[in-house]
Amino acid sequence: MVKKVVVSFPADSASRPLIYELIKKYDIKVSIIKADIDGGRGGKLVLELDSDSDHIRQAVNFMKESGVDVTPLEKKISYDDTKCVSCGACTSACPSGALSISAPDWKLKFQPDKCVVCKLCIVSCPLKLFKIEFAD
Amino acid sequence: MTRSYEEINEKIRKGKAVVLTAEQVSEMARTMSAKEILEKVDVVTTATFGAMCSSGAFLNFGHANPPIRMERIELNGVPVSGGLAAVDTFVGATDCNVQNPTYGGAHIIQDLIDGKEITLEAWGKGTDCYPRKHIKTTISLETINEAILCNPRNAYQNYNVALNTSDRTLYTYMGTLLPHMKNASYSSAGELSPLLNDPECRTIGLGTRIFLAGTQGYVTWNGTQFNCSKPLNENGVPMGNARTIAVMGEMREMSSEFLRGAYFEKYGVTMYVGIGVPIPLLDEDLAHRVSIRNSQIDTFIEDYGHECDLIGKVNYEQLRSGEFEFMGKKIHTAPLSSLYKARKIAAILKEWIEKGQFELTAPVRPMPTGTSLKGLKEI
Numbered sequence: 001m002v003k004k005v006v007v008s009f010p011a012d013s014a015s016r017p018l019i020y021e022l023i024k025k026y027d028i029k030v031s032i033i034k035a036d037i038d039g040g041r042g043g044k045l046v047l048e049l050d051s052d053s054d055h056i057r058q059a060v061n062f063m064k065e066s067g068v069d070v071t072p073l074e075k076k077i078s079y080d081d082t083k084c085v086s087c088g089a090c091t092s093a094c095p096s097g098a099l100s101i102s103a104p105d106w107k108l109k110f111q112p113d114k115c116v117v118c119k120l121c122i123v124s125c126p127l128k129l130f131k132i133e134f135a136d
Numbered sequence: 137m138t139r140s141y142e143e144i145n146e147k148i149r150k151g152k153a154v155v156l157t158a159e160q161v162s163e164m165a166r167t168m169s170a171k172e173i174l175e176k177v178d179v180v181t182t183a184t185f186g187a188m189c190s191s192g193a194f195l196n197f198g199h200a201n202p203p204i205r206m207e208r209i210e211l212n213g214v215p216v217s218g219g220l221a222a223v224d225t226f227v228g229a230t231d232c233n234v235q236n237p238t239y240g241g242a243h244i245i246q247d248l249i250d251g252k253e254i255t256l257e258a259w260g261k262g263t264d265c266y267p268r269k270h271i272k273t274t275i276s277l278e279t280i281n282e283a284i285l286c287n288p289r290n291a292y293q294n295y296n297v298a299l300n301t302s303d304r305t306l307y308t309y310m311g312t313l314l315p316h317m318k319n320a321s322y323s324s325a326g327e328l329s330p331l332l333n334d335p336e337c338r339t340i341g342l343g344t345r346i347f348l349a350g351t352q353g354y355v356t357w358n359g360t361q362f363n364c365s366k367p368l369n370e371n372g373v374p375m376g377n378a379r380t381i382a383v384m385g386e387m388r389e390m391s392s393e394f395l396r397g398a399y400f401e402k403y404g405v406t407m408y409v410g411i412g413v414p415i416p417l418l419d420e421d422l423a424h425r426v427s428i429r430n431s432q433i434d435t436f437i438e439d440y441g442h443e444c445d446l447i448g449k450v451n452y453e454q455l456r457s458g459e460f461e462f463m464g465k466k467i468h469t470a471p472l473s474s475l476y477k478a479r480k481i482a483a484i485l486k487e488w489i490e491k492g493q494f495e496l497t498a499p500v501r502p503m504p505t506g507t508s509l510k511g512l513k514e515i
């Protein structure tokens with residue numbers, strides 16, 4: 001199975017041996033999807049773990065014991081509403097109804113709980129205001 | 137009764153003109169006749185904010201020392217016209233660099249309006265009077281001579297609704313069109329749209345003062361593809377893409393609140409432009425025209441999945457409701473032009489006129505009549 005997780009580690013934990021251990025000890029194929037490492041102040045990694053479910057569970061426990069925070073990944077769509085012109089182009093493509101525009105004010109409305117992260121809005125916004133975030 | 141431009145302007149100067157937006161007057165028309173509206177109202181403001189590809193700007197950079205006759209010009213890496221004298225250029229809104237297709241002429245125009253610096257690089261062959269062959273420098277609206285927005289075709293009178301009956305997603309200038317008619321997009325401010333409130337352009341012509349991207353601009357000609365031959369519905373409104381206006385204005389007075397560079401996926405760069413046009417109520421006919429409501433404005437349905445066939449018609453009340461029934465299917469609709477911004481523009485123009493800051497101009501030359509569109513033949 002493949003599982004994506006967000007790993008947040010404090011400044012004093014060493015990240016390199018961690019990944020080494022994941023590969024070596026738990027036989028996991030690790031891909032780093034995103035790395036946000038702030039020199040000296042800890043950081044955040046988005047990892048894709050590929051192995052059988054037992055190994056992944058053990059590996060997640062091991063990381064937690066090593067003092068890092070592990071949470072399953074949720075992708076999140078967001079947009080810059082300060083630049084939005086409420087044209088409606090994104091609502092035309094949105095299949096879930098998360099993006100809508102209607103009377104009375106005809107201002108773009110975004111209901112994140114309805115979003116299925118299909119990413120169609122990212123390509124459909126002519127002002128390129130959407131981005132996908134890896135959030136926990 | 138009738139009313140002249142001079143009478144209206146006299147009232148504007150005294151701060152006594154009665155100004156309503158086209159939406160307000162359409163609402164009023166539910167209970168009042170055209171005659172009563174004419175008696176009460178002097179001016180009606182109309183507006184639109186939409187993607188207008190046929191737009192651009194003339195810039196004059198000033199001369200370097202030694203001077204260069206710029207024959208090839210790039211602004212932020214985007215090639216722009218080198219065909220205007222030594223240091224003039226025209227930045228077309230859709231100009232772009234194929235290496236970086238999401239940033240183009242429209243973005244350069246927006247960046248300039250936002251006060252940003254732009255990299256200018258230009259090449260010339262070198263002549264006896266213009267010896268320099270190359271220059272690389274930065275420019276901004278502060279450093280250059282003229283910066284004039286000049287849009288050859290804006291504010292389409294009406295526009296076809298786009299949908300897609302094919303089985304693949306299409307990325308078009310009408311936005312993302314999902315297969316099997318899952319959505320339809322429309323691009324008109326309907327009852328608020330300028331040329332739908334004066335469908336025969338009785339008051340809109342060369343010299344008409346307008347709101348253009350945050351400042352006062354002018355209608356400078358009929359827009360290109362000006363088409364008077366579109367069929368009319370029973371309310372005298374042309375269906376589909378009909379008349380257009382060419383407009384000009386001073387870029388230094390504009391605001392990116394009402395002008396934006398945009399990129400449509402797999403199509404290219406375009407520019408969102410905000411335009412507001414005042415309609416003087418000179419007589420009952422005009423009072424009747426500005427009273428038009430969304431339910432009385434029809435447009436054609438165009439199938440982008442099959443060679444842009446016209447396959448039906450629909451009115452703007454149906455489109456605004458969020459869905460309409462067509463060929464036994466409920467089709468989800470969405471706008472492409474911003475009614476939210478258009479309303480802001482109509483309100484600002486109304487305020488300018490009420491405060492005596494904006495007087496109306498009679499056209500110096502009327503728009504053409506009897507025009508139709510020619511196609512392009514292959515040889």
Ligand code: SF4
Nearest residue numbers: 094115116118119121
């Ligand atoms: S990702 Fe898909 S579902 Fe979510 S807002 Fe964008 S278009 Fe709608």
Ligand code: SF4
Nearest residue numbers: 084085087088090125
């Ligand atoms: S497409 Fe972009 S600019 Fe238009 S309404 Fe959606 S987020 Fe706003």
